Amino acid sequence: MTTESPTTEIAPTQSRPRPARSVLIAQAAFLLLGLYVLYGSLELGLWTTLGPGAGLFPFAMGAVLTLMSLIWVVQEQHAPSTPREEVELSQIAAVIGSLLVLATVLPFLGFQIALLLFLMYHLRIRARLGWVKSLIISVAGSVGVFYLFTLGLKVSLPVASIPPFSLIGL
Amino acid sequence: MDVLNDLMGGFATALTWQNLLFAFIGCLLGTMIGVLPGIGPVAGVALLIPLTLNMDATGSIIMLCAIFYGTTYGGTITSVLLNTPGEAASAVTTFDGYAMTKLGRAGAALTIAAVGSFVGGSIATVGLVAAAKPLGELGLLVGPPEFFALVTVGITLLVALAGRSIVRALISGSLGLLIAMVGIDPVAGAPRFTFGSERLLDGVSFVAVIVGVFGLSEILAYRAGKTPDAIHAPNLRSLLPNRTEWRRSAPAMARGTGIGFGLGLIPGMTGSVSSLLSYGAERKFSRYRSELGHGAVEGVAGPETANNAHANGALIPLFTLGIPASPTIAVLMGAFLQQGLTPGPTLFAENSEIAWAIIASLFIGNVLLIILNVPLVGLWTSILKVPYPILAALILLFMVIGAYTIHFTVFDVFVMIAFGVLGLAMRHLDIPLAPMVLTLVLGPLMERSLRESLEISQGSFEVFYTRPITATLLVIALVIVCSPLLKLRKPKVLANDDPES
Numbered sequence: 001m002t003t004e005s006p007t008t009e010i011a012p013t014q015s016r017p018r019p020a021r022s023v024l025i026a027q028a029a030f031l032l033l034g035l036y037v038l039y040g041s042l043e044l045g046l047w048t049t050l051g052p053g054a055g056l057f058p059f060a061m062g063a064v065l066t067l068m069s070l071i072w073v074v075q076e077q078h079a080p081s082t083p084r085e086e087v088e089l090s091q092i093a094a095v096i097g098s099l100l101v102l103a104t105v106l107p108f109l110g111f112q113i114a115l116l117l118f119l120m121y122h123l124r125i126r127a128r129l130g131w132v133k134s135l136i137i138s139v140a141g142s143v144g145v146f147y148l149f150t151l152g153l154k155v156s157l158p159v160a161s162i163p164p165f166s167l168i169g170l
Numbered sequence: 171m172d173v174l175n176d177l178m179g180g181f182a183t184a185l186t187w188q189n190l191l192f193a194f195i196g197c198l199l200g201t202m203i204g205v206l207p208g209i210g211p212v213a214g215v216a217l218l219i220p221l222t223l224n225m226d227a228t229g230s231i232i233m234l235c236a237i238f239y240g241t242t243y244g245g246t247i248t249s250v251l252l253n254t255p256g257e258a259a260s261a262v263t264t265f266d267g268y269a270m271t272k273l274g275r276a277g278a279a280l281t282i283a284a285v286g287s288f289v290g291g292s293i294a295t296v297g298l299v300a301a302a303k304p305l306g307e308l309g310l311l312v313g314p315p316e317f318f319a320l321v322t323v324g325i326t327l328l329v330a331l332a333g334r335s336i337v338r339a340l341i342s343g344s345l346g347l348l349i350a351m352v353g354i355d356p357v358a359g360a361p362r363f364t365f366g367s368e369r370l371l372d373g374v375s376f377v378a379v380i381v382g383v384f385g386l387s388e389i390l391a392y393r394a395g396k397t398p399d400a401i402h403a404p405n406l407r408s409l410l411p412n413r414t415e416w417r418r419s420a421p422a423m424a425r426g427t428g429i430g431f432g433l434g435l436i437p438g439m440t441g442s443v444s445s446l447l448s449y450g451a452e453r454k455f456s457r458y459r460s461e462l463g464h465g466a467v468e469g470v471a472g473p474e475t476a477n478n479a480h481a482n483g484a485l486i487p488l489f490t491l492g493i494p495a496s497p498t499i500a501v502l503m504g505a506f507l508q509q510g511l512t513p514g515p516t517l518f519a520e521n522s523e524i525a526w527a528i529i530a531s532l533f534i535g536n537v538l539l540i541i542l543n544v545p546l547v548g549l550w551t552s553i554l555k556v557p558y559p560i561l562a563a564l565i566l567l568f569m570v571i572g573a574y575t576i577h578f579t580v581f582d583v584f585v586m587i588a589f590g591v592l593g594l595a596m597r598h599l600d601i602p603l604a605p606m607v608l609t610l611v612l613g614p615l616m617e618r619s620l621r622e623s624l625e626i627s628q629g630s631f632e633v634f635y636t637r638p639i640t641a642t643l644l645v646i647a648l649v650i651v652c653s654p655l656l657k658l659r660k661p662k663v664l665a666n667d668d669p670e671s
Contacts, residue, residue, distance in 0.1 A: 065348070
């Protein structure tokens, strides 16, 4: 892809710092997205007999995205930036993982059980809070919040849809 | 006296006990969001939008506005006591605010900040009252081409000021616009970029996107081991500033009000720009400038006043032209739209009662906040003592509820998670988040005005350079975008990262 051309420019012997891998991946992703949008907007039609078509504005935006990603690629080859400080992978994995599980089981287990387990995981296992404190906060955050929202704020939250729990209306 | 009558009518609505309660809850929540480290004003307001959907329009907007300016108060507390800004606009307050804490004048700094915020906020609201009618009438003259040009200027200004690289800011801006494109095209009715999914026909919910990008990514980016210093809540007696401190902060507050209010009117300026420039003004004009950085009270009074004058002043372009000036206001605008209110010149014509009630509530909110903040400092500092993992778990709980209740489906929870990862990646790559929020909310409006303009001119782009106002604005936007090429440097005070992004 177009990413290749600038690399040849900085071939000279000086050992310049090279762009970080995460930056390269991001640049490729933005470029691909931009090209996809350009293609998609052409499909939608830039212009109709009535005037501007559905694809005109996305086309312009896809063009901006592609162009800027290209400039970024060039900039990065000349003067690689240092990405921000490293992130903590365990934190990310735990939060994303638990949220994905939560969102998946929410319709089945209902808000109260799912959130009770979610909060217990974060408080008892991750934050290493004592059992009593963890339980109190988790119950308040699941059962308590459920009733606060459904009764107090009239905002309905999901209830369990599978037998043992749905029978008792959790 | 028409305006006064309208305003009095607004007060009558805003002073009913429900609306007072909403304003009170909003102020409380806003201050808390400002104090909490893991959640800023943008995500905070976005999170609470779904909860207000079942409330009446006036009450919900009053509450969200109160949250919005409450955060500017709350952010000060951590800046002064902990040397870590709770939210971006109060970052400069750390210089002198924390220095004052080390000198044992934390209480005085907090009181001066609260009073300054009150002064700035109230004067800016008076400005809003005065400007609402005339500007609203002017706003009615703004056609689609002018609207498009104004929005473009706002976005480019934010892009130019956010972050270090204009290229990356533009990437962020175009991403926001592209996310806004997903769904049914507003003019022709064709589905765009829905990948065949029925759920995406309505578009990607902006609340889920913002909560993910701003809120969740913040929690994901947290690294353990950054234990804050011990916090000491100042006792009540030390809360009172002495006479010299009052005298010295008055001129700083006056300057801060001017700067904040003036910049608040310009689309694309964020509160942090105001507080930074106000600090710059103190460094130039204050009689005690040599003490700045070593605990000078001006360094707290000026930026804090500017910050709140900005927050209230920034509501003027929203109310009169329908253009949000900063990311937080863009989210607020999203709330207006969800309630079926269209901010802009027609707001005063069609929903004048609601508009005036909201304006009146701004005065009430400013009073509430000063009452809440000064004596309750102890309560706010005790929130800071709660260990971060517990706070994070509870914030996650509310994020899930917020995302779920937009359309009552877990699909939006997944959307939020996905955008949380995107936000984390953007933070890691130093791509500013602020332009994305603004374009996300403004995208549909921008596209509509572009296409309407082209329909007026029957498909000719002439309409953008034959109308003088439109042409001037677009030239300004072009100059702003090209400023790095033209070697125009941004002011030195703004050179560091705009932390609101």
